[in-house]
Amino acid sequence: xxxxxxxxxxVNVAEGNPxxxxxxxxxxxxxxxxxxxxxxxxxxQFLLKxxxxxxxxxxxxxxxAEFNKSQTSFHLKKPSALVSDSALYFCAVRDRSSxxxxxxxxxxxxxxxxx
Amino acid sequence: EAQVTQNPRYLITVTGxxxxxxxxxxxxxxxxxxxRQDPGLGLRQIYYSMNVEVTDKGDVPExxxxxxxxxxxxxxxxxxxxxxxxxxxxxxxxxxxELNSPLHFGNGTRLTVT
Numbered sequence: 001x002x003x004x005x006x007x008x009x010x011v012n013v014a015e016g017n018p019x020x021x022x023x024x025x026x027x028x029x030x031x032x033x034x035x036x037x038x039x040x041x042x043x044x045q046f047l048l049k050x051x052x053x054x055x056x057x058x059x060x061x062x063x064x065a066e067f068n069k070s071q072t073s074f075h076l077k078k079p080s081a082l083v084s085d086s087a088l089y090f091c092a093v094r095d096r097s098s099x100x101x102x103x104x105x106x107x108x109x110x111x112x113x114x115x
Numbered sequence: 116e117a118q119v120t121q122n123p124r125y126l127i128t129v130t131g132x133x134x135x136x137x138x139x140x141x142x143x144x145x146x147x148x149x150x151r152q153d154p155g156l157g158l159r160q161i162y163y164s165m166n167v168e169v170t171d172k173g174d175v176p177e178x179x180x181x182x183x184x185x186x187x188x189x190x191x192x193x194x195x196x197x198x199x200x201x202x203x204x205x206x207x208x209x210x211x212x213e214l215n216s217p218l219h220f221g222n223g224t225r226l227t228v229t
Contacts, residue, residue, distance in 0.1 A: 006157075032215055034217060034218075036217075036218075036220075041222070041223075042222055042223070043119070043205055043207075043220030043222045043223055044158075044205070044207075044218070044220045045220070046217035046218065046219075049215075049217060051215050090157065090158065092158075101146065101163060101165055101171075102148070102160050102163055102173055102174075103148075103160065103218070105150075105157045105158040105159070106157055107155060107156060107157035108157050
């Protein structure tokens with residue numbers, strides 16, 4: 001069965017330090033992978049995606065993510081965190097070989113950047 | 116402005132009283148979907164639609180109905196709401212059914228069923 005795991009409920013990081021938000025997935029075929037961010041009282045906003053090609057994907061607001069097929073991971077990273085990055089982050093996967101047209105979302109990781 | 120619009124933003128109702136949450140997108144997207152967000156569970160898909168008159172169940176469809184009579188609209192219907200349907204609901208759309216393009220989300224509807 002398809003699944004997405006975000007092992008950390010919350011990540012705290014000091015402003016200016018690098019941040020990593022972890023995501024691992026389990027699908028039977030080749031995945032489409034996405035990161036979304038949710039600010040308070042708002043819907044989710046797209047950050048970046050991996051479809052194919054380079055394993056390092058760059059997205060909005062200076063975020064990037066690395067696709068690692070052997071470890072089935074897609075961790076979100078940023079070299080220097082900002083207080084304004086504090087939000088709820090969701091990893092999502094779509095199994096392209098499943099024949100279904102739906103996403104599976106992780107449970108979310110709350111990122112708190114401390115000034 | 117390209118957007119997904121949900122209404123209402125907040126809704127408090129009583130058990131058994133039918134309700135509809137509307138969702139409309141102005142981007143001519145083919146794919147539309149409903150999710151519920153609950154603490155510790157993330158987002159779970161309720162129903163999705165790949166085109167007009169084409170809908171399918173997601174992971175938690177029980178107690179919900181949808182319809183897709185027009186491309187832009189995808190209402191979520193709770194025929195007989197129960198307290199376990201208290202949740203934050205999101206509508207989303209994507210321009211292609213293959214889902215290699217991202218989802219665009221509405222701002223959510225917070226539903227409380229007493």
